[in-house]
Amino acid sequence: xxxxxxxxxxxxxxxxxxxxxxxxxxxxxxxxxxxxxxxxxxxxxxxxxxxxxxxxxxxxxxxxxxxxxxxxxxxxxxxxxxxxxxxxxxxxxxxxxxxxxxxxxxxxxxxxxxxxxxxxxxxxxxxxxxxxxxxxxxxxxxxxxxxxxxxxxxxxxxxxxxxxxxxxxxxxxxxxxxxxxxxxxxxxxxxxxxxxxxxxxxxxxxxxxxxxxxxxxxxxxxxxxxxxxxxxxxxxxxxxxxxxxxxxxxxxxxxxxxxxxxxxxxxxxxxxxxxxxxxxxxxxxxxxxxxxxxxxxxxxxxxxxxxxxxxxxxxxxxxxxxxxxxxxxxxxxxxxxxxxxxxxxxxxxxxxxxxxxxxxxxxxxxxxxxxx
Numbered sequence: 001x002x003x004x005x006x007x008x009x010x011x012x013x014x015x016x017x018x019x020x021x022x023x024x025x026x027x028x029x030x031x032x033x034x035x036x037x038x039x040x041x042x043x044x045x046x047x048x049x050x051x052x053x054x055x056x057x058x059x060x061x062x063x064x065x066x067x068x069x070x071x072x073x074x075x076x077x078x079x080x081x082x083x084x085x086x087x088x089x090x091x092x093x094x095x096x097x098x099x100x101x102x103x104x105x106x107x108x109x110x111x112x113x114x115x116x117x118x119x120x121x122x123x124x125x126x127x128x129x130x131x132x133x134x135x136x137x138x139x140x141x142x143x144x145x146x147x148x149x150x151x152x153x154x155x156x157x158x159x160x161x162x163x164x165x166x167x168x169x170x171x172x173x174x175x176x177x178x179x180x181x182x183x184x185x186x187x188x189x190x191x192x193x194x195x196x197x198x199x200x201x202x203x204x205x206x207x208x209x210x211x212x213x214x215x216x217x218x219x220x221x222x223x224x225x226x227x228x229x230x231x232x233x234x235x236x237x238x239x240x241x242x243x244x245x246x247x248x249x250x251x252x253x254x255x256x257x258x259x260x261x262x263x264x265x266x267x268x269x270x271x272x273x274x275x276x277x278x279x280x281x282x283x284x285x286x287x288x289x290x291x292x293x294x295x296x297x298x299x300x301x302x303x304x305x306x307x308x309x310x311x312x313x314x315x316x317x318x319x320x321x322x323x324x325x326x327x328x329x330x331x332x333x334x335x336x337x338x339x340x341x342x343x344x345x346x347x348x349x350x351x352x353x354x355x356x357x358x359x360x361x362x363x364x365x366x367x368x369x370x371x372x
Contacts, residue, residue, distance in 0.1 A: 050111065052076045052132060052152055053348065054195070056119040056186075057159030059086035061292040062201065062281055064094060065341040066157060067112070068290065071098045073345060076111040078153065080128065080160075082118040085295045093289045119160045120182040122189060129153070129193045155197040155348045156190060158183070161253070164299055165205075168250035179253035180260070187264060196268070198261070199347045202275040204333070206255045209245025219277075222255075224262035274347040279333035281340050292337075301332065 053070055057063045058079035064086075070077050071094070079091060091114045102109040117124045132152045161179040162168065168175040183200075190196065207222050220229045220239045227239045246252050261273045282302045284291040292303045307313040321328040 050076050050152055051154045052078050052111075052113075054078045054080065054153045054156045055159065056080045056156070057086075057161075057201075058157075059083060059088070059090045059114070060159055061294070062337060062340060063157075063159040064090050064290050065285055065337045066159070066344050067094055068097060068285060069338070069341040069345055071110045071112065072101060074107065074110055077113070078128070078132070079112065079114045080117050080119055080125070081114070083116055083295075084118075087293070087295070088114070088116070090290070090293075097287060097289055119158075119186055120178065122185060125186070125189055129189065129195070133193065149192070149194040151193050151195050153193075153195050155199070156195060157199045157201070157344055157348065158186070159201050161201065161257075163203075163250065164296070165248050165250045166299070168248050168253070172249040175249045175253050179250075180256050183257050184260060187261070191268070191271075196271040197348065198271065198273045199344055200257065200261055200273065200275040201344075202258055202277045203251065203254045204277045204279045205248075205251035206243055206246070206258065206277060208243055208247065208251065222277075224259055274350065276340075276343060276347060278335055278340055278343075280335070281337040282334045283336040283338065285338060 053075045055063055055067055055070070055077055058067045058077070059081040063079075063081070067077050067079060081091075091112070095112055098109060098112060115124075115128055117128065119125060129151065134150045134152050160182070162175050187198070190198070204217070207217055210217065210222065216232075218229070218231075220227045220237070222243045223239050223241050225241050227241075229237055229239070231237050243255050246255060258275050261275060265271045265273045280300060282292075282300075292298070292300065294303075298304050298307065304313065305316060308316045318329055320330055323330050325331050
């Protein structure tokens, strides 16, 4: 069922890790969430005459920052999240942040709407998308039923994939089911509603062993199509489609999803699909109201470091001492989450060339001193 706090929300405190876990009343992860008629009627009334961006996984770390950037840019946002690894309080903070941002301006405050739904729940997702249907232009000649539907949802950003490498090795079918199977059914449903502007959250893990070769990565190093490009030495290179050295199910799901989306864009030129390959996001919005606070145990470096600093964890474990680095420990590429969120907005707005596009961004190397 949807939940929103567009008015009367208390002012949020600054982000604090793990403080709200026991207070959130959320449904079971694998349970279907249906709606009552009042919820759907409200959605229809809110959607009338307005354009929306649908963000699945919008309460997570990257998702919440992207929703915030969308709202600041004036977009109405529909958030779908089953809250299996996030908290509803994130959405409450977003509501208050948006209210505060627009309070002393003449601009109209965008609408935010949250549905506690698994994006794989076809029945629930159909109800949501039906609520944002708009009347199609009248045409005398017979037309394809799929192209006859229009929607006030003008774009979709997909953050609903599972992302833990270790878990993907232990539970590969869970990852293939959600990340790959879920994407196929989701895109099919979006197509039925004429929603074909899609931004996919991919990963630099699709580069596999190429990332360990000590050379600057290019999109062409992992291509879905036969690609010809000119390298740094001015030589023309030809790359066959494919990838090499994927070492875990998580990375393979991202590669498979890119291949599926590429095929979809080639088969139906109405689709505009952008896949963003990125490295490790860190940081938080400068307001301090958003941050990385998963329900599951934190595995990314920065939240673990912060929990050690705060005393929530006793030590920072460093894994590996034989990497080809000055001290033998790993060096990782990082990107600030706000830059990443704004990159998704840029991808969403870049619709001039329809088809399948790939982008990635490595912002900096974060080299922390070794803890002995």
